[in-house]
Amino acid sequence: MLNVQDIRKDFPILNRKVNGKPLIYFDNAATSQTPQQVIDVIVSYYSNYNANIHRGVHSLSQEATDAYEKARITIQKHFNAKEAHEIIYTSGTTHGINLVANGFSSLLKKGDEIIVSALEHHSNIVPWQMLCERTGAILKVIPMNEDGELILADFDALLNEATKLVFVNHISNALGTINPIEYIIDRAHSVGAAVLVDGAQSCPHLKPDVQALDVDFYVCSAHKICGPTGVGMLYGKEEWLEKLPPYQGGGEMIAEVSFEKTTYAGLPHKFEAGTPNICGGIAFAAALDYMNAIGFENIAAYENELLSYATEQLLQIDDLKIYGTSEEKTSVISFNVGTIHPYDIGTILDKMGVAVRTGHHCAQPIMDFFKIPGTIRASFMFYNTKAEIDAFVVALKKAIMMLS
Missing domain, CATH: 3.90.1150.10 (Aspartate Aminotransferase, domain 1)
Structure with missing residues (x-):
């Protein structure tokens, strides 16, 4: 109690x-x-070991790097991801969705079909519309009923061998409806489609197990889980993350750079260009610790x-x-x-x-x-x-x- x-x-x-x-x-x-417990972690970071990560040999950089990567492991364990490198730090749910949508630009072709639900937040609609404009893919919608529930028979009818991606929120931000994502994931996989679940509204109220769900991508934001704004998580199965190209270019996401050719770093750094929200990542993990203690x-x-x-x-x-x-x-x-x-x-x-x-x-x-x-x-x-x-x-x- x-x-x-x-x-x-x-x-x-x-x-x-x-x-x-x-x-x-x-x-x-x-x-x-x-x-206050999370606020104290934020204050401690800026008071005691504020430094850039992964690059410095000095003590502050090493302390910050250790704390940031330890936080990634905390997030991995919370969501039960198989590997820590399947957890990609983002600026939030919207960033995670756009990262995946951008990556699929090179994997879809004209006539491929993608499915969203009628219950989605704009951030889980607009990126896919943009993806369709870039690729010629066709966007289809799972309709809803008067109770604010998805009509699963219509979803089943939409699925076919042309379906490549399905996107649905775990919980509707507008209505509070908890969607039957286990069913949706299972049916989508039966036709070979990948599934992204928007977990922005679910993560404050329940504890998703991404391996048990067998979901391909899962996204959320820390600021809805007692954490700070400007940081979030994209979980992706390793095989999918390896297929997707980098979302942004810059420092940290590279292995070697020359003017003739650049090779990219492995996971998770391939998707984490530039200096990240270091304090945010550390505080994200602290917020999960706080909620798990309750x-x-x-x-x-x-x-x-x-x-x-x-x-x-x-x-x-x-x-x-x-x-x-x-x-x-x-x-x-x-x-x-x-x-x-x-x-x-x-x-x-x-x-x-x-x-x-x-x-x-x-x-x-x-x-x-x-x-x-x-x-x-x-x-x-x-x-x-x-x-x-x-x-x-x-x-x-x-x-x-x-x-x-």
């Missing part, structure tokens, strides 16, 4: 006020907050409790409609109230200290499906409480009354 009050003491920002009110932070699907089973159980409680309280409000009602769902609630614009409600909630996200959540096709301009999204983490949900509901009712 979680001791939430003790956990909240680890997060300095939760003590602050916004517009004179205690902060209620329900925008965790956009970015999570950072515990326990992902404990986190999931408590967040499900918050989701059930918040759903029950919100549905008591007249004219409130929740979008995304899948049985398999994480702690995200997207909703609207009557004809009130979500932006207006979000603005008033902020005046009362409540941080929610409003808009299309970089998932405009989902909003188009429901024929709405956007939603109000409340997203919870393990440091949130039922008391905060109660205060949120009171504030929401006030906002509705002011706007009615």
Whole structure:
């Protein structure tokens, strides 16, 4: 069981006020907050051993290199990758997706087919559209139903021997739907297609095992897992990473350079050109350590409790409609109230200290499906409480009354 009050003491920002009110932070699907333990790791890096890595013979460089590569092993173990060099540091989920999309430019041909789902974030749509423009490949879409679930029979019908790649998020950022990625991976592999899973929204709530999933590529961002912004991870099976060309050229990703020819470094450095976010990588591992100490089973159980409680309280409000009602769902609630614009409600909630996200959540096709301009999204983490949900509901009712 979680001791939430003790956990909240680890997060300095939760003590602050916004517009004179205690902060209620329900925008965790956009970015999570950072515990003091991770902040201390960041401060320690810049205070004690800030140096460039892999190149220096001096002590600071060696210390920084050791910490950075030790962090890679921590990330490898967390996701159960077979090899540490299958973990590529990125600037975040979007970077990881673009790296793979760029690599497949040389592997696809006109008439090849790639599949995305109707539940995707723009970052898992636009790079593949760009890939199709470059290669002549054809983009197909797994449709969704009114509950915010993918229609798997239609996915099965889309698959054929021309299918080369399938891209799907593990959890929808806009609706909270947990997608059946095990089924999707298995079916895609049955026709020889590779699969990339966008894990940006899943990694804060569960612990993916990339070997058990047999996924080809898995991407995520540290800032949604209690870590810093500007760093993330691409996991790729070694055989796929060897096939893909480098994404960027520069220092560190080379073996030898002459004006006649350059040879590239092996994995993972082939994809890590230039000076990386060294502190970010180290802090990413510290954030995973922090969450593992709490326990992902404990986190999931408590967040499900918050989701059930918040759903029950919100549905008591007249004219409130929740979008995304899948049985398999994480702690995200997207909703609207009557004809009130979500932006207006979000603005008033902020005046009362409540941080929610409003808009299309970089998932405009989902909003188009429901024929709405956007939603109000409340997203919870393990440091949130039922008391905060109660205060949120009171504030929401006030906002509705002011706007009615």
